[in-house]
Amino acid sequence: MGIRMPNLPSRFSFSFHHHHHYSLLFPSTFILPKTSTTSSSKKPSTLTMSFSSSSSSPSPSPSISNPKEDSDQHRQLLTQVLKYHNQTKHSFTNYARGPHGLDWANQPNPFRRFDSAPLLPLIHLPTHDQNPSTHEDNPPPLYSSLFCSLPSPKPISISTISQLFYDSLALSAWKTTGFSTWSLRVNPSSGNLHPTESYIIAPPIDSLSNSPFVAHYAPKEHSLELRATIPSGFFPKFFPEGSFLIGFSSIFWREAWKYGERAFRYCNHDVGHAIAAVSMAAAGLGWDVKILEGLGYKDLEKLMGLHKYPEFKIPARAVKGKFSDIEFEHPDCVLVVFPNGVGEFDVNYEKLSSAISEFSELEWKGKPNSLSKEHVCWDIIYRTAEAAKKPLTIRNKFEIDTFGSSKLFSEGSYKGFTVREVVRKRRSAVDMDGVHVMERETFYQMLLHCLPSGCGNGEKQGRQLALPFRVLSWDAEVHAVLFVHRVAGLSKGLYFLVRNEDHFDDLKRATNSDFKWEKPEGCPDDLPLYELARGDCQKLAKRISCHQDIAGDGCFSLGMVAHFEPTLCDKSAWMYPRLFWETGVLGQVLYLEAHAVGISATGIGCYFDDAVHELLGLKGSNYQSLYHFTVGGPVLDKRIMSLPAYPGPGVDA
Template identity: 75%
Template sequence: MPFSSPRFSLLLNPPPFHYLPATTVVLNLTTISNKRFVPAMFFSSSPPSSSPSPSMTNPKEDFEKQKLLQVQEVLKYHNQTKHSFNKYARGPHGLDWANQPNPFRRYVSAPLLPLLHFSTDNEIPSSSAIDNPLYSSLFLSLPPAKPISKSTISQFFYDSLALSAWKTTGFSTWSLRVNPSSGNLHPTEAYIIAPPIESLSDSPFVAHYAPKEHSLELRAEIPSGFFPKFFPQNSFLVGLSSIFWREAWKYGERAFRYCNHDVGHAIAAVAMAAAGLGWDVKLLDGLGYEDLKNLMGLQIFPEFEIPSTAVRGKMPEIEFEHPDCLLLVCPNGIGEFDVNYKDLSSASSDFSKLKWQGKPNLLSKEHICWDIIYRTAEIVKKPLTLGDRFLINPFQRSGLYSDSYKGFTGRQVVRKRRSAVDMDGVTKMDRNTFYQILSHCLPSGCQPGGKQKTQLSLPFRALPWDAEVHAALFVHRVVGLPQGLYFLVRNESRLDELKKSLSPDFVWAKPEGCPDDLPLYELFTYDCRKLAMQLSCHQDIASDGCFSLGMLARLEPTLLEKNVWMYPRLFWETGVLGQVLYLEAHAVGISATGIGCFFDDPVHQLLGLKGSKFQSLYHFTVGGPVLDKRIMSLPAYPGPDIDS
């Protein structure tokens, strides 16, 4: 039925967009990027407010009161970094090209261990289903686990975090990676902590992954008893960290959001590459911030003293790496085992005494510090939590509703994935293909008679918490479905809460032909193309695809019920979901793009949301890409000697 509720008339016919006062400068939107964002703004006419952390000096202070104060500080950051119809979140005055951060971290003088390269273009999918499983097959079952070797570790990084291509036009050259990143800025760094691997290291070791060289930089050798004591045979660890400065250079205060989107993309990229080798991935989330810093050797960076306001100057210490998470990679089907987090934390403290090799390179000569990013990062640092039980649930297959895939191998999909810069506004998608894509977005997979909640399917099974991210979908060009707003409920225990929180005008009807076990609902029918474009910072790409969506997270209750460290983790979950949409789009022959710029509260107004119970954290669009013929593609390896 047509949707004509007067309470949404302002959103369906919004007023003309007004920019900030004359003190604000809008940046040019011609920069080619790996994720679609409208550039940020300069300072508003009032100075940035400081966000001091709550006092931690009284050990007897009531825990719940302290947690409430921390939640309020996190929500302060979230609200301060929202975009709206009449202003953007604070960001730089313009792109300071002289200080654009180097996208490649290197540890100068650390021994470099080259990895092997693999074919992508000439693969014949049917020739070796074990060595190169089909992309679609990975969601049904994992292949037999391969042993850890130089070859398999090389393939693992090649298919997850390596360069995927170089692009060049005119005098500009830049690289793309398997894992996508906002603005192609790549704040995420990766480390491997592994037992001895023949032809790489005779001793267990910690190494930094250098994607430009597709090599490991050996940082330290670790005690021989570490892996046998804590982890199953043929296991290793992957650590992820963020350099906030890389994102803040372009996006200012909103950069903390984007860094955590990228962590989620990287988690999913790691999980998908591991799946192709028969390996499972699980977040070791009982560990705390200090444990991760020790295990990855990030104590090498000096402590960063956060200024009381946003400042510009030479601050090399701002280029430190913030440890985000540690992932266990192990053979699939390994069965039950537990991780003693207390002993593991104790062992990690000894890593600070190791002989660490290499000095991190300088990324920029001058910097701008957006203080609220670093204050918020301090608040959401996770401590060691001993009550958490480590559990790897049995693999759960995803639903199969349509044979829409093009017969690509997993490697072909992950390495040829690209972010569309524009959509053609013409390409249509079959209804069953739409349902198939959404089936791979479900956390619990195909569970006849069961409900979506626990994250059991690929790649969501890497995350240890129940799903808390849902999707509000703008359907534009799906044959067999009327245009309108739809909703995918990814945790069905939240269905009643969602219905009470969203507009009472929504119909919550099952779409025609929708599988019974796909929790998708029609909210209202309407041509939402103009609306989707306006809500996504007036970007046509949100209206020119087959569908676009906003990822809605249960925010404030999750922070109160669990803790403030769930704030970045909710963004990780949106990044994992976004990576699935990227891969699904390519696997059916089209493309996708993450949209970090959207008008937060107008999105909530459309949905009828009030307060901070549910918040939109990430937008996406899926459709037919427009290729820029001026841009030439070059192989990832060997790449050019220099990059922009």
């Protein structure tokens, strides 16, 4: 991939997509060469690694050590998600199962619409602030300022709700080349396929609805489709004034059309990107956001009206045919958006769930449009989604942590952009130029914004207190192994960012014993970044990211390594998609940081899973790589022309 790719017509797509026709010429050994100079007294370690041919064989079945609910069901669900995870790994000898070419006739429509649901238009906003003097009393916040503190909250209105969607989930541009036209969105998506749908559940809003309502967001129209009106007592009973909910669902077929079995992973990356996109746009309006983690799958289904879809009967194996039911929406999560500084409030999940159960009696408007004529059902995706459904957990306490501010280590790195300017001009680079060199201070500044707890507050990294990670309700489980190619004043080589310091000793024990684990030169005290080994790892980064040049041609690339099987054993199989959400949130920060400092980034979903683990010396499933990323100077494709997002061209992508 570089998984964020436009669906160009087939004659352009060859060099972009990652299907299974590589000649797998692979040297058996990589050596990160010794360097002659070293700033530390310890000899720089070199990395010699041979990739065994067994890197494609699945890891052993889970050894479940005394889970909280030690039940057969817990075991079965866990076995299913681990089976999925191992079966969908790419390796040098074998790619995960997917289509052998793209069925363009059945490319899914990227826009879900509910036919006959009333359309409530939102306000279109200027992309750039043409006249800053109109904001003298209340200038739009700068992107970099949000990490330090949130502005004072704005009231809910048609204007602020329009702004929230415009800066998080709307179209950002149209692109055209030859006979092909496609749209881009503010929230990135694997292959630009956009499996994520979004909903708002809100109290009455002037000029939108006189009663509290549920609506689906239609990005092409930048409008809300009214699905239902809800009881007037719902919001005051459960949430503070000025709150509303945003829900997300996934249509797996959209992603599986191109990526086959691995699509479930990518759909959940996208959920994470969308969660972070909403958190950042909300922060610009002075709103805080938190996932309503206690709610279960059934609650989410009723809350968004997704119980109206017919139940999809999963076939016994992967099969092609007409399955209109496969276009259903799988509910992922619901976020509560509330005014920053509102203080503590509690959510009674038991009573909330009982109030939501009455939503199934509401009158739901609109019928979902059809996305493709024919489909391929990759059955393992649906079995895994079934295993990862979260039940209602009424013991979940809803907590609002104090805002963890992040330090501005190198304010000069940012170009004075507002939040809107950064989020709306974010693009996925198709190629990196292979020459851009990043300043070391800029590199450290970006990584400081990747920390879950903020910094400079004496907090050990782990609890998710900083923007946008504070939206998540669990401690950080995702770390990053970095391949540094071109950062001025920093040796090329392999580095590790520890995002939960409780895992530090375990990580050190679990990885290659030759690694140095030393703080690099000039590294801020509160940035837990460690140098592991020196040497040029451009070729290495490319090869383990499915031979993609983009992973070696940036300033740095990285693999996100999650604390994996112990987390699933401890919490349950429903944590599986959430680990991907966390990587998506982190990926969104990397995207925005890259654009805020004037360069670009791309998420990479195609990489050789076990080769990454072998490189680090990791055995078993305690840690697993879940997402790759590259950051650097982009190469612009001059064949592709940009058009404004609204009003876009008269034709669909």
